[in-house]
Amino acid sequence: MNTIGKQVRLGLNGDEAVAYAAYHADVDVISAYPITPQTIIVERLSEFVYNGELDAEFIAVESEHSALSAAVGASLAGARTFTATASQGLALMYEILYIASSLRTSIVMALGNRAFSAPINIHCSHDDAYAARDAGWIQFFAENVQEAYDLTLIAFKVSEDKKVLFPSIVNLDGFILTHSVEPLTIFEDKKEIKEFLPDREAVNKIDPSNPITYGPLALPDYYMEIKKQQAEAFNSTPARIKEVFSEYEEFSGRSYSPLKKLYVDDADIVFVVLGSTAGTMRTMVKKWRKNGEKVGVLSLTLYRPFPSREVAEALKDVDTIVVMDRSYSFGSPGGQLYMDVAAALNKYGRYNRLINAIYGLGGRDFTPEMAEDMLHATKDPSIREIWVGVRG
Amino acid sequence: MIEVRWHGRGGQGTVTSSQLLANAAIYEGKYAIHIPEFGPERRGAPVRSYTRISDEVIEIRYGVINPDIVVVIDPTLLAYKDIILAGLKEDSIIIFNHTDPSNAKPLEGYESYAVDAYHIAMEIIGRPIYNTAMIGALVGVTGIVRLESLEEAVRKRFSGVLADINIKAVRRGAKEVIKVE
Known part of the structure; x- marks a missing residue:
């Protein structure tokens, strides 16, 4: 260095x-x-x-x-x-x-x-x-x-x-x-x-x-x-x-790249996230790994231009991808990041199972309990969208 | 990792307390994070703030849920036990502001400490700004940072006379805090 x-x-x-x-x-x-x-x-x-x-x-x-x-x-x-x-x-x-x-x-x-x-x-x-x-x-x-x-x-x-x-x-x-x-x-x-x-x-x-x-x-x-x-x-x-x-x-002495991966290479389930929640998810994934869950986190430092090839390459063999959106795109097929990830995978001929997790809107604190809810949702094959930590 | 939750009211320096503690830990080369919880920013409204201190990188970014230490800056908040005691662990400790520490009682069996931050603040600062005496009490009880590091954080935050009187309040808080039996 x-x-x-x-x-x-x-x-x-x-x-x-x-x-x-x-x-x-x-x-x-x-x-x-x-x-x-x-x-x-x-x-x-x-x-x-x-x-x-x-x-x-x-x-x-x-x-x-x-x-x-x-x-x-x-x-x-x-x-x-x-x-x-x-x-x-x-x-x-x-x-x-x-x-x-x-x-x-x-x-x-x-x-x-x-x-x-x-x-x-x-x-x-x-x-x-x-x-x-x-x-x-x-x-x-x-x-x-x-x-x-x-x-x-x-x-x-x-x-x-x-x-x-x-x-x-x-x-x-x-x-x-x-x-x-x-x-x-x-x-x-x-x-x-x-x-x-x-x-x-x-x-x-x-x-x-x-x-x-x-x-x-x-x-x-x-x-x-x-x-x-x-x-x-x-x-x-x-x-x-x-x-x-x-x-x-x-x-x-500090290194950056378009995306950050933790345990993605051999993961069955990967959470894709933007911003400060990435650190919380890395902490959760490390904990879940100790329990035998093959989970990983992919976060993007570069959001535009969207690193489609790198994202598709990283996720191509993952069974279930949970894409976390801190926003809602009304009437769209999914949240904004969800659509990016889905399109990137499609572009490279991959059709993995995707779940869209809507979280943290308007500053709702994203807690370990909510992360657990997301992991739980991956076990139910019928779930394609969840609103995390929301009442009613 | 040590997790601290601060309870006060808007205008009492609750957010500043958490920030000063985090900065003191950072001066010592530790990892720390100060997380303010912003509700409506009104003088008098209940305010919470959180500090984490660790020897390792802190990656989590949510508010403290199960605090090791709770500091109650505003004595009137002691009446709201569901808020003050929320998420406490068996060995969590509570440090609170009380005008008569020797006659104070432990809160619901938790290890409790009290300091008369009201009188310290009125004597030194001349206004009911309790926070620096309360941080002093926290450091006096737990030693999670050195008093000198905290004083350095206070000196960087305030200037001149304001720094001097707040450091006095810190020192008195550290010295006068007692365990409540």
Whole structure:
């Protein structure tokens, strides 16, 4: 392990960790709506700017729609650009999500995953992450506070790379990660990270002395070709993402990959999960293994582009796959992650038994008892969907 | 792994207590997690918070269900036994705030400790902010972190005079807590 940057171990919550990552990335522009459902992330960053520790433009806008619109302009002008939001805020950004990716900006957004209203909730669901899944943003899921910090730094390097040029979302579970304090290791200062993440070299940036058109009109004669180019470019990003994971490992000593597997290779039952619940499931699976259950956990660090081949390869010989969704896709054949996993398996000619487990909506604490309920459900061949830990 | 559950009311520093304890453990190189439980954020509403401390990586992310230690910051919450005693194990201990510790009684036969955090807070801080005296009591009884580590966490959280008076409250809580017989 060849650690280059000097690091320090301390206790931070997820919000502070992400704020430190954006600070260490030496962002130029932070554009954010500072009120609910915003997290503390941008509040911390505004303090760094106010104290003079971070030389950045902090644009406090009047809505999330404007937050992302301003971020698009800043990113196209060549600035290293950061924003953060959650739930309803992401929903209000929706129109601009597609513009940000289709104009090939390099914005990094932290998303403190929270439930959509109604009822008004503000606690953890993955509604917001899933809502952005088709928009052409790279999406990472952090399972703990360390990953929230690391993936934010990784996201800047990925999104600004000339072979990528797509914006990134770093997901961290609302409250469960944003508000919990955990130990993590961060770089001592922003100068320690410069070698991994040098100043941005923007491509085709806005230059008043050399005006070009961004976001032009493209009617039926060209729109489809442009979209196909965008699709090919987006689908080619995982190769570069994996390289950046390796570069970050050399630099920090911490390794990342698109998916994480525990006991998957010889498992009869595998639980597929996103975010902070992965750690709870790993703990449960280790316990069940001692009782002779051949169980495993597969969690995704890279959610978009969806690592279809790797997921299908990992799950191809598994009897029963429980796909856990912290959201509900009304009227769909299953939850959002369930549909991804089913489609990925189908693409590679596999038709395993799938169970969709809906869990943790609106911050419902996911307990060992609920995990036991899921394991129990796998024993009944008639069960294809369960709502875990729900009354009535 | 040691699991702590904190009971208080909004505005009494319940979440801060759990956070300070987790940070103290992290300074010692241990693994720890502080999990606040957010209900409606209102002054006076009952609030719970959880701390886990371990020598190994902590991967679980749910609230503490079967605490080893329960700390009751707000004395009026002692009346709600179903909440305070929920999930306790036979050998769990309870540390509570009581204006007359020498006349306090153990809760339902559990190993109990009491400290007069009210008077400590009023004498040192001048306001009924009980939490730092209660964390001091927890460390005094259990030694799950060193008092110096806790003081370091307090010093990083508060500045100047506020740090000094809270450290005083921590020390008095640690010294004055007694076992209730």
